Amino acid sequence: MGNPNLGQPVKNKHKVPKKQWDKWSNLARRVFNDMMYSMRPSMQFAFHHPSTLPLAKEQWQTTRWNAAWSAAEAVKGFRFESATKLAPLKTKWVKPAKRKTKRKVRRGK
Numbered sequence: 562m563g564n565p566n567l568g569q570p571v572k573n574k575h576k577v578p579k580k581q582w583d584k585w586s587n588l589a590r591r592v593f594n595d596m597m598y599s600m601r602p603s604m605q606f607a608f609h610h611p612s613t614l615p616l617a618k619e620q621w622q623t624t625r626w627n628a629a630w631s632a633a634e635a636v637k638g639f640r641f642e643s644a645t646k647l648a649p650l651k652t653k654w655v656k657p658a659k660r661k662t663k664r665k666v667r668r669g670k
Contacts, residue, residue, distance in 0.1 A: 575626075589633040596629035 571590035573582050575597050582590065600608065602622075605615045616624065 575629075585633055585637055589637045592636050593629045593633035596632045597625055600625035600628060 569587070571587050571594065573579075573590075574594055577593065585593070600621075602618060605621060609615070615621075
């Protein structure tokens, strides 16, 4: 079952350059927006080591932009519907062949 909202247009909330925005599928656009939202400044604690000091606002903005961009590029050619309709592998289990061992021949002294 696919997501019924994937076919609807996605708003360019974070001002991605139009040339790049048009290259991405709706899924990639949604991934970008979702990553930007999930990495908002108040969520730095979820992505950093507890003893690390929080980054400055501008540095965190760059980090979240790069992470969201990478995630959108990773799913750029992926089709959501095809992932839900994967057929199970139809490989037949084959019993391994028995090894033929040579018998040791005892030779007298």
